[in-house]
Amino acid sequence: MLHHASQEQLSQRELELHEKFERARQAGLNLDMTRGKPAPAQLDLADALLTLPGTGQFLDDSKTDCRNYGGLDGLPAMKQLFAEILGCTREDVIVGGNSSLTMMHDAIARGVLFGVPGGDQPWGQQGTVRFLCPAPGYDRHFEITGHLGFELVNVDLNEDGPDMDRVETLVADGSVKGIWCVPRYSNPTGITYSEEVANRLARMKAAPDFRIIWDNAYAEHHLGDARQAVPDILSACRDAGHPDRPLLFTSTSKMTHAGAGVSAMAASPTNIADARRHLAVQTIGPDKINQLRHLLFFKDLAGVRSHMAKIAAILKPKFDLVQEILERDLGGKGIATWSKPNGGYFVSVNTPDDCARTIIDLAAQAGVKLTPAGAPFAYGLDPQNRVIRLAPSFPPIEDVRQAMEIFTLCVELAAVRQRLAG
């Protein structure tokens, strides 16, 4: 334990680590652990899409010519597949374009411009409005609400979801209009929301135009056989008398080809009707050929799951290796803790307070790019400057090994130096 080391022991260790660091620095590596991008081998698994829907294939199972205009909210079979992924009915679903992030942005932008069902006024005309950002969380979520004029409020993300005592206190103020949630294998800590948290989100007293943005981005992205159940937020809110509170989102982006997939939103009939009213003005409808392509590729939910098992077979060794090196190099030293996700795309490391930026700088000097410190927090500011997000999906496994060894070295080096200085 670093905590019990003498000054002399610390100095000695600093020297060893510094030498290793210098050797790494001189090796001139160029490794990137910043982005939650699928590896080429994952993308290869979906390459059948490159020749789909196939010669003469342009009718869906309801005989719609997918090559022509028509259809505002998706093919019936595509709605059905997303309904099964999200645990709702086909009628709850609107199919979107290639980006669920865009669907979320647009849903919130509509609230700013026009308001949402239950509200008296557009969010944009209510003076100061706030949005809750469970952190560590997904930077691009927080940016959407920051950009659209909300004041962002960090809330601690615990092992079972956001700190609900804090959330309940905050939403008692009617200026709080929503909360960002990644309910399964959250980005970046990998936690899954508990039933209890979902029920408290559903039941709590909040503004009538309060919305839960329930981004089930990793709905089918398990790393092992332990499929963590995700709460049914639509039913929970309906049962609690707040049927219009949740807006659910998901996409195929990290299933098939990232950025060339299909996205979806699900919500109450009132929210869906409201969204359709605006979408009828905004769009001619989403790309039906790409929906058909994905339907022919997946066939059904079982097809999605067998595909995702193949994806997991590629990802799991990388995630296992990350755990192995973290445990080997940092275990028992009292320096860091880290998440052990059962799915998703990230591992989150808590380093000593005030060390994250230093570690990320050191790693960069040694040729390892990491997600900027603070990214998982509102306004990009980690109040304790200690969280680092690791994204092991994209690099080849040998790069993951090298990058992780440099990372753990930098963590320990920063921790030892802090101790020496303090």
Next chain:
Amino acid sequence: MLHHASQEQLSQRELELHEKFERARQAGLNLDMTRGKPAPAQLDLADALLTLPGTGQFLDDSKTDCRNYGGLDGLPAMKQLFAEILGCTREDVIVGGNSSLTMMHDAIARGVLFGVPGGDQPWGQQGTVRFLCPAPGYDRHFEITGHLGFELVNVDLNEDGPDMDRVETLVADGSVKGIWCVPRYSNPTGITYSEEVANRLARMKAAPDFRIIWDNAYAEHHLGDARQAVPDILSACRDAGHPDRPLLFTSTSKMTHAGAGVSAMAASPTNIADARRHLAVQTIGPDKINQLRHLLFFKDLAGVRSHMAKIAAILKPKFDLVQEILERDLGGKGIATWSKPNGGYFVSVNTPDDCARTIIDLAAQAGVKLTPAGAPFAYGLDPQNRVIRLAPSFPPIEDVRQAMEIFTLCVELAAVRQRLAG
């Protein structure tokens, strides 16, 4: 000439027409001339897309893996192709998703939420703001600005573009923030803007945050060899000292598969930078695989043009037939005038004042669906109730013949009855 007919001649003609109408009504036809949709034969021409980009084809010519995330505004080659279609440079272009209508909506929604370069305030915070709607025009354009809170102002669309005397008078009021333009083969009258109109649009005194929405939807949609030149609005505005005034749009939707194509916007560097700043929050970037698919299909501008010549070969006989029947049945009768477009998707008919709704109702009774009266005007209200839009692209040519014969019958019947009543 109906004008010179006696009451007796009119009564006799009414009787003949009424009998023909009753026979048509009893035939129980079901014909649809409402929508500017491509015919299946047009879509067939692009069916190579159904198996593109093809096995192992996922790199663009700059070696980008189009299957993965990355790239906010389109592949370089896609930008280049759209630049050639729009007559600008690659740097002026942002590639979008499957709908240029969405790109236009979003550009205007950004102006409402955030303002546009040159403006002091978001459009949404300036009190009453207005948008000019050259009419007859495209209903979905007008709906976007109506929905987003603008007061819509009809301006006559002449043979060479909007009535510029009127436009110049209106835009002298700083509350006017933009004008909708379809510069080539305008929907529905088929006119093309003159250089003179474009220069006046470029030079006129308008609010610094005034925008010309230049929807070049029919940029390559010629019906014959006479390619009407379209003014270069980007250069005209730059030369006039208003480089940020125009926003150009186009798409492949009526070239390949409608609703499954690629769209683009072009504008000044300042406007492009402003759009990118917002798009970086709204989207992960447009579908690159679909861009690659279209690039492999078209290859280059010559490929676009040879494809569009095949499309024209399907459309032209329908448009010729429409002209033939209009001329045969209504020519010289002093009842109606109509457009004779060299491209685009529509024919616009001016019937006697106060007759459009009656004619559309009669046609519906006889089994021919027409675009609702008023659709081409702001708020869906034709102040003279006389314009009818015909869309002959989708039905088979025999249906176009039947529909047109019923249409001309209904026009004459309504005109004769009006005359008798008056």
